[in-house]
Amino acid sequence: MQPSILLVDDEPNIALSLKYVMTRDGYDVRCAEDGERALECIRERKPDLVLLDLMMPKRDGFDVCQTLRADPSFSDVKILMMTARGGAMDGEKALALGADAFFTKPFGVQELSVRVRELLGERDVPA
Amino acid sequence: MFRLDRLSLRLRIGLFFALIATVGVALVLVGAGWVASEVAPARAADVWGVAAGIAVALALLTAWVALLFDENIARPITQLSGELGAVATSPAAARSALAEEARYLGGLGPAAAALSGALGQAHRETDAAIAGAVGESEGEKAHLEAVLRDLRECLVICNLSEEILLYNREAQRLLGAEGSIGLGRRLNSLVTPEPVRHAIERLKVRLSSGRWRSHADHLSLPVTLASRSEARILQGRVALIMPDPPAEDASGAPDGPANTDGAPSHVTGKLPGEAPGELPGQGAIHGFVLTLRDATTAMAGQAARDGILAEMIEGLKRPSANLCAAAEILDADRAMALDARSGFLDVLAEEGRRLSERLVHLTGAYNELRTGGWSMNDVSTEGLGACLRDRLGPGSGIEIREGGGQTWLHCDSFGVVELMASLVTHLHDSDGVDCFTLSATRSGSHEMLDLTWVGPVLAEGRLEAWLAEPLAGAPGAVTCRDVLRHHRTEPWSEAAGEGMARLRLPLPPAVDNHGPVRATALPPRPEFYDFALLGRQNHRKIADVPLSTLHAVVFDTETTGLFPSAGDEIVQVAGLRVVNGRVIRGESFDRLVDPGRHIPAASTQIHGITDAMVAGQGKAGEVLRDFHDFLGNDVLVAHNAPFDMAFLRLKQAAVGRAFDGPVLDTVLLSAHLFGQGADHTLDSLSARFDIGFKAGTRHTALADAEATAAVFCAMLPPLAAAGIVTLGDALAVSDEAAAIRRKQARY
Numbered sequence: 107m108q109p110s111i112l113l114v115d116d117e118p119n120i121a122l123s124l125k126y127v128m129t130r131d132g133y134d135v136r137c138a139e140d141g142e143r144a145l146e147c148i149r150e151r152k153p154d155l156v157l158l159d160l161m162m163p164k165r166d167g168f169d170v171c172q173t174l175r176a177d178p179s180f181s182d183v184k185i186l187m188m189t190a191r192g193g194a195m196d197g198e199k200a201l202a203l204g205a206d207a208f209f210t211k212p213f214g215v216q217e218l219s220v221r222v223r224e225l226l227g228e229r230d231v232p233a
Numbered sequence: 234m235f236r237l238d239r240l241s242l243r244l245r246i247g248l249f250f251a252l253i254a255t256v257g258v259a260l261v262l263v264g265a266g267w268v269a270s271e272v273a274p275a276r277a278a279d280v281w282g283v284a285a286g287i288a289v290a291l292a293l294l295t296a297w298v299a300l301l302f303d304e305n306i307a308r309p310i311t312q313l314s315g316e317l318g319a320v321a322t323s324p325a326a327a328r329s330a331l332a333e334e335a336r337y338l339g340g341l342g343p344a345a346a347a348l349s350g351a352l353g354q355a356h357r358e359t360d361a362a363i364a365g366a367v368g369e370s371e372g373e374k375a376h377l378e379a380v381l382r383d384l385r386e387c388l389v390i391c392n393l394s395e396e397i398l399l400y401n402r403e404a405q406r407l408l409g410a411e412g413s414i415g416l417g418r419r420l421n422s423l424v425t426p427e428p429v430r431h432a433i434e435r436l437k438v439r440l441s442s443g444r445w446r447s448h449a450d451h452l453s454l455p456v457t458l459a460s461r462s463e464a465r466i467l468q469g470r471v472a473l474i475m476p477d478p479p480a481e482d483a484s485g486a487p488d489g490p491a492n493t494d495g496a497p498s499h500v501t502g503k504l505p506g507e508a509p510g511e512l513p514g515q516g517a518i519h520g521f522v523l524t525l526r527d528a529t530t531a532m533a534g535q536a537a538r539d540g541i542l543a544e545m546i547e548g549l550k551r552p553s554a555n556l557c558a559a560a561e562i563l564d565a566d567r568a569m570a571l572d573a574r575s576g577f578l579d580v581l582a583e584e585g586r587r588l589s590e591r592l593v594h595l596t597g598a599y600n601e602l603r604t605g606g607w608s609m610n611d612v613s614t615e616g617l618g619a620c621l622r623d624r625l626g627p628g629s630g631i632e633i634r635e636g637g638g639q640t641w642l643h644c645d646s647f648g649v650v651e652l653m654a655s656l657v658t659h660l661h662d663s664d665g666v667d668c669f670t671l672s673a674t675r676s677g678s679h680e681m682l683d684l685t686w687v688g689p690v691l692a693e694g695r696l697e698a699w700l701a702e703p704l705a706g707a708p709g710a711v712t713c714r715d716v717l718r719h720h721r722t723e724p725w726s727e728a729a730g731e732g733m734a735r736l737r738l739p740l741p742p743a744v745d746n747h748g749p750v751r752a753t754a755l756p757p758r759p760e761f762y763d764f765a766l767l768g769r770q771n772h773r774k775i776a777d778v779p780l781s782t783l784h785a786v787v788f789d790t791e792t793t794g795l796f797p798s799a800g801d802e803i804v805q806v807a808g809l810r811v812v813n814g815r816v817i818r819g820e821s822f823d824r825l826v827d828p829g830r831h832i833p834a835a836s837t838q839i840h841g842i843t844d845a846m847v848a849g850q851g852k853a854g855e856v857l858r859d860f861h862d863f864l865g866n867d868v869l870v871a872h873n874a875p876f877d878m879a880f881l882r883l884k885q886a887a888v889g890r891a892f893d894g895p896v897l898d899t900v901l902l903s904a905h906l907f908g909q910g911a912d913h914t915l916d917s918l919s920a921r922f923d924i925g926f927k928a929g930t931r932h933t934a935l936a937d938a939e940a941t942a943a944v945f946c947a948m949l950p951p952l953a954a955a956g957i958v959t960l961g962d963a964l965a966v967s968d969e970a971a972a973i974r975r976k977q978a979r980y
Contacts, residue, residue, distance in 0.1 A: 168725070169693040176690075194600040195679075195723040195739050202727055202737065203693070210596070212589035 109226050110134040110151070114144040114170065115159040115188075120211075124157060127215050131223070141165025145173060153183060155226055157218075158205070160189035160196065168203055175204035184225045188213070243307040250299030257295065258288040305337040313338070313345055320349045387467070387527075390474070392520040395420040395429075405819070407467070407527055408460055415820045416812045417784045418865055420523075424458045424467065432456050432471040433521060440473070440518075458525065466532050469525035473518050534602060541598050548595075552588040555580060600721060611743040612646040614682070615639045618671045620650045621657070631661050632668040640673035641743030642680050648716035649740070651704045653684060655713055656691075656736060659699050664688055679722075679739040683729075690734040691726035700724075775868075775895065776961030780949055783960060785811045785897070786863065787870040787942035788822075789934045790877045791840040793832050797879045802828035803853050804842045806860055807934035809942045810867065814949050816942045822863045823935045825850040840932050854887030861890045868960065872915050872941040874898035895960060899944050901967040901974075906951055909973055915940055922947035 111133045115121045121137060128135045136153070138144040142164045148156070156174070160167035167187055174180045187200045190211040197208040207221055240248075265284030269277035313335050335342030381388060381401045387408065390399040396417050400408075408414050408423040420426050432454040439445045445452050453472035460467055559580040563569070569577075618635045625631050653671075660666040670685045700713040717723060722739050729735040788808035794801035803826045810820040825842065827850045837843050850856075871877045874896050881892045903913040907921075915937065919925075924943040957963050 165694060166697065169697065172690075172693045192596045192599060193723055194721055198677075198739065199723045199725045202725055210593075212592060214586075214589075 108132055108134050109154040110136070111155050111157060111222070112136050112138060112144060112147055112153040113157045114138045114141070114162070114167070115157070116140055116162045117159070123215055124218070127219055128157075128222070131219055133222075141167065141170045144170050148174065148180065148183070152180065155184040155186060155222060157222070158185055158187045160187060160191060160200075168199065171200065171203045171205050186218075186222065186225060188218075242311055243303055246302060246307045247299060250295050250302070254292045254295035254299075257291045261288045261291060309335045309338055309342075313341065317345055317349065320352060385526075387469070387525040389420070389423075389523045389525070390520060391420050391523065393433075393518060395426060398520065404525075407465070407525065415810055415863075415865070416817055417867075422461065422865070424460050424525075428456045428458050429471055429521070429523065433473070436471070436473050437518070440475075456523075457528070465527055465529045467525040468528035468531075469523060472522045472524075474520045474522060475518055537598070537602055541595055541602075544591075544598075545595055548591050549588065552584040552591065555584040556588065559584070609643055609645050611641050611643050611745055612649075613639050613641050614671055614673045617642070617646060617650060617653075617682075620646065621653055621671070624650055624654045625657065629658070629661070630667055631657055633657070634668070634670045636670040636672035636685070637674065640675075640680055641745075642673060642682060643741040643744050644720060645716065648704070648711075648719065649682075649738075652700075652713045652716050652738075655702065655704065656696075656699060657684065659695075660686065660688075660691065663695075673740075675742070676739065678742075680742050682738040682740050683735045684738075685729050685733060685735040687733055690728050691736060693725070696724070696726060696736075774961075776959060776964065778960045779958055780952060780960060780963055781814050781958075783811070783814075784865075784867040785870045785945070786822075786867045787811055787816075787938050787945055788860075788877065789871060789937040789941060790880055791836075791842060791932070791934045792880060793828050793830060793836050795876075797883050800830070801880075802826075802830060803857075803880050803884070804828050804832060804836075804847055805840065805934040806856060807938045808860065808863060809935075809938050811870070811942055811946060814946055816939070816946060821935065821938075822860055824856045824859070826853050826856045827851065828853070840934075852887075853884045854889070857881065857884050857888040858890060861888060861892070864892075864894075866894070868895050868897060870897045870899065870941065870945050872899045872918075872937070872944070874900075895964055897945070897960075897963055898967060898971075899941055899948065901970040902945075902948055902952065902963065904970040904974065905957070905966040906948065906955065909970070909977065915944070918944045 111128050113121060113124055113128065113135055114137075115124070116139045121139075125135050125137060136147055138147050140163050144156070144158070145165070147153075156170075158167045158170055165173075167189070171185055171187065174183060174185065185205045186207045186209065187205040188209045188211060189196055197210070200208045206225055209218060209221070261284055265280050268284075269280040273280060335345065381399075384401055385403055387404040387406075388399070388401045389397060389404050389408075391397055396419060397414070398416065400414055400416075405414055414423060420429065436445075436452055436454055439448060440452060451472075452475065453470045456469060456471050458467045458469075459465065559577045563574070563577050563581075614637075615635055618633055622633050625633070657666075657669055660669075666686045666688050668686065671683070672685070673680045673682045675681070700717065702712060704711050704713060704716065720740060724736055724738040726734055726736050786808045787810075788806065790803050790807075791805040792801050792803055805823075805825050807823040808821065810817045825847050827847045829852065832842060832844055832847070851859075869878075869892065875898070878892065878896055885891050899915075899918065900913045903911065903918055907913075911917075919940050922944055924940060924947065952958075952963065957966055
């Protein structure tokens with residue numbers, strides 16, 4: 107079965123590109139446009155990886171990440187966080203809260219695609 | 234001509250009685266002669282005998298009365314007048330026992346005693362009033378000194394000749410490359426003076442036009458200067474000192490305040506409060522106050538910020554214009570041929586990539602910038618803990634402990650304490666947490682400030698909500714978020730072991746080194762000012778400078794031996810500045826010198842300086858050049874100066890400067906004051922003037938320079954009493970004393 111990815115971003119223009127690339131790479135892609143909706147989607151059906159934007163309305167990316175990591179049943183979900191924010195400490199905080207990778211926008215779509223494959227590969231090895 | 238009134242009172246009274254006796258005896262003898270020759274020539278022998286007896290008795294009686302008179306009247310009068318004279322010159326010595334001595338003088342004694350007593354009382358009251366006032370002003374002076382000392386602004390006060398009258402510790406730190414700052418020294422040796430001069434000229438114009446009254450900046454102007462020592466940019470203000478600014482009504486008078494624009498020499502010649510030729514309301518400019526702070530970092534930060542902004546606008550404009558053009562064409566002409574289309578797509582890809590690269594670069598540059606404008610300073614975890622406890626107050630029921638060692642951070646401590654207080658209070662109020670441990674650990678390029686407590690991790694959503702609240706005591710509508718933004722940081726909460734949680738806040742490490750040894754300690758109350766310099770006269774010839782206002786450097790050297798011409802070298806040189814008869818302890822020079830040769834053990838035994846101590850120290854040329862800078866135009870003073878000067882002059886070529894100013898020698902001054910035969914060693918002079926040595930410091934250059942300086946200052950009053958008033962006088966008597974000593978040495 108193809109790995110599933112939940113794309114959480116409130117900006118449709120980047121969501122369009124990311125959804126295109128992930129679908130092209132053969133993943134089952136769902137989309138959510140805010141943190142609250144993202145948690146609902148994850149609880150409905152657990153994805154293998156969450157592509158999580160930091161700045162979003164309602165619940166932000168850090169909040170979603172921390173909530174997921176607080177629930178042991180989601181411990182095998184990979185989290186890749188992304189942000190356009192300039193703060194030097196955001197990456198450190200994301201990793202501290204349990205994210206597996208952190209990307210600062212702008213980034214190359216190809217680069218992201220490679221990292222997603224790596225993360226899902228890591229997951230597959232022990233399985 | 235003989236004047237009877239020149240004689241003492243007692244002698245005159247004695248002479249008066251002698252006159253009575255002489256006249257009495259003469260009358261008796263004349264009477265006896267008449268009786269013996271005219272009345273009873275037969276019994277002439279008897280008559281003469283009786284007459285002689287009467288004459289002798291008369292003389293004795295007169296002598297006895299004279300003695301009594303002398304004892305009880307003449308002598309007490311003399312004594313009383315002496316006592317009254319003494320009381321008049323020194324009322325403190327007033328005695329009330331005068332009445333006893335003058336008991337035969339009627340009411341004179343008690344009256345004199347009463348007068349003397351009243352005078353003494355009045356004197357004691359005056360003394361007490363003066364002592365009280367002096368104490369009060371001393372107290373105020375101490376407060377002012379403490380304020381100046383701790384002021385973090387650099388403060389320099391100068392007279393109009395640009396001589397420094399006052400500077401504070403910060404000025405010494407910011408401007409004072411060793412020895413360059415000092416009382417009476419010129420401002421232009423520290424900073425570029427042109428902006429200051431320009432500002433003063435502008436202020437004079439503002440003053441004479443009367444515009445200063447309505448001007449928001451009154452009599453001050455902002456200046457930007459460069460320091461001489463290390464190209465620092467200094468920003469601050471120049472303000473004129475006018476103890477007596479022109480009165481309101483003088484503003485319209487054409488010859489009113491305008492005359493303060495006169496020649497500086499005219500103005501500086503006056504002492505504050507001593508302006509005899511001035512009409513009321515026409516103040517004089519006494520000098521100026523210069524406040525400065527180091528703007529080097531701020532200016533660099535500002536420049537970097539401007540650079541980023543300019544790069545942002547210029548650097549992003551072009552790629553975005555290229556992107557827009559290509560996208561617009563692709564959008565408008567969808568039926569474009571495939572090969573033409575791929576060209577435009579390449580443009581999109583390339584310009585997009587370029588835009589991204591620019592942004593990544595700019596983000597990095599932005600994060601590198603130190604946040605300006607906010608009062609960022611170094612603070613220890615201990616200090617933060619204490620402030621946090623203080624902020625929460627004793628009634629909060631929250632305990633703050635410090636864990637781990639003391640760590641120094643660089644932050645806006647006020648903002649960070651307010652932020653922590655807010656979070657801690659929330660955790661206490663909503664989760665019942667009442668004890669937190671504050672600690673910091675190094676993590677990469679940052680210090681991780683942690684607040685640890687027993688309980689669950691703080692959820693991100695709640696943290697975010699709390700951070701959005703405004704800070705209680707902060708100016709404006711500042712939130713915790715704003716504080717975080719200024720620090721370019723982001724806090725989070727995570728588990729910290731068994732049932733524990735912590736809040737982590739990455740902060741930059743301290744800028745300064747906060748090890749146990751801090752910068753050289755300055756004396757608690759340095760003599761960094763002398764307002765007498767406000768009225769300093771510009772002496773055309775240095776010889777005319779009064780010793781009491783002399784600027785001197787009292788110095789001493791330690792050497793490898795006694796013979797400079799035979800290869801002995803300096804190993805230590807120290808000097809202290811003496812200004813207006815005061816030793817300025819804050820301004821000293823104390824350096825070891827690498828003599829470039831072995832120091833004989835016999836010499837080490839005297840001064841305690843070993844080969845190891847001087848290894849790596851500056852050579853004589855370099856150290857003496859710094860000493861020459863320290864000296865400036867001041868007069869050199871040394872004990873047995875020819876010895877030290879021989880070493881200095883031998884090194885002039887290596888120094889590249891000449892020590893050719895006047896030199897005073899405390900040995901020669903002592904020889905003039907106390908005679909050639911007296912003991913002129915530094916020890917005996919110190920004992921004579923009651924100057925103590927710190928135990929065990931004798932024969933270090935600085936301690937000997939200190940003792941010499943104290944001796945020199947103590948000599949000034951007796952020299953003045955002996956008519957040695959100016960430097961020229963002192964040099965002349967020194968020459969005489971030296972000539973005598975040379976003559977004596979020949980025998």
